[in-house]
Amino acid sequence: MTDVLVLVDHTDGELKNATAELLTAARVFGTPAAVVVGKPGTAAKLADTLGAYGAGEILAAESDSAGTYLLSEEVDTLVALAAERQVPVVVTGSAAGKEIAGRVATLTGSGVLADVVAINADGSAKYSIFGGDFIVDGGGFGASPVYALRPGSVDPEEAPASPAVTEVAFPEAPDAPVEIVSFTPAEGGDRPELTEAKIVVAGGRGVASAEGFADVVEPLADALGAAVGASRAAVDAGYYPGQFQVGQTGKTVSPDLYIALGISGAIQHKAGMQTSKTVVSVNKDEEAPIFEISDLGIVGDLFDVTPALTDKVK
Known part of the structure; x- marks a missing residue:
């Protein structure tokens, strides 16, 4: 049984460290389902690592057209799954993650908590407000409250599982699309991101x-x-x-x-x-x-x- 949806943070099938943190934090709700949006074969490539950090299920929304529209694919996939399963949603607290969180919360009629540094056992969260001056406790409302977890705030802990990969519908093109026409990776050199x-x-x-x-x-x-x-x-x-x-x-x-x-x-x-x-x-x-x-x-x-x-x- 899936108790929480976790959007997998990856770049062209390369898993980011934040995903292990998301799965670790999300396990407070029970068994996480890892949601993978990407090109065909992405979920299978990431399955072992996602399972190592407790994903009980992998929901793969895959298509050759993935990456065409700016964040719409991730938003629409999460909205459809949240409507079906009525469980919380956890995403990374990057700039893109916060955008996704806000849009998913709006479309599901649920609350959103940004800059989360910890999720409590009762489903409330500790999060940063007023530019980081205070850390407070608060809770999200609705059937699928959305949590945007600040990267680096949770120490990843393994909890081995053997998740099956389940295909889910890849969303249709949005009515008012923002299309990505070119992409140039940032030059980061050999240092860590x-x-x-x-x-x-x-x-x-x-x-x-x-x-x-x-x-x-x-x-x-x-x-x-x-x-x-x-x-x-x-x-x-x-x-x-x-x-x-x-x-x-x-x-x-x-x-x-x-x-x-x-x-x-x-x-x-x-x-x-x-x-x-x-x-x-x-x-x-x-x-x-x-x-x-x-x-x-x-x-x-x-x-x-x-x-x-x-x-x-x-």
Whole structure:
């Protein structure tokens, strides 16, 4: 019996780490059904991994035309399954996931909870509000409340199962489609993807230049096997590409370790990273707001501290 629907987060059949977190969190409701929307053969390729994290069933909406319309296929598939099964829905809390969550909730007449960091045993959830200033408990209403889980907020735990793959109807083309006419993958290099990384090294205005990122921030990240992030101020100044921005208007991250170099800690930035498990900050200003949420704060020049730390790590 399916007790909750989990939308599998993948890119062209390559599973994202967030899916294991979704299945782990969703098991509070009982047995999850993993919903796969993609090209033919995608579900079969992912079946072993989905089963390892507790998926009791895999519902595959597959078609050669998958990926033609922007998010409509995922939304319509979840709406149809939710209407049929009357169970909660769990999706990833990425920008795309939140869009899906809002649309599914609207079309099913159910409540939606965004920026969820934990789902409680009674079906309520802990989630972030006011730009991350508070973590509160709340519940969704309706037959199929939708939960958008913040990536990195749950530690994946295996719960081996042997799910069968069941084909479900692939949705028809939407009446008012937004069609994807081209797709260019973001160039991320060899470092971990920012929202899935266990360690993030982020630079701010204090890094002072693009060269500062190349000479100071990136070497520490590479020594730690970490992703590189940047504050909005650093991105606006042209020090680092916008795809690596962390904050309310950028990416939301929850790594095990977040190292903030030359970041003052404005609320806009803290909203995107303050659920990190451990925060280490380096800043010359001992009054910098980033120290309020730091587990370890170093008052000093990042151009002195960071290379020394990089050498120690190596």
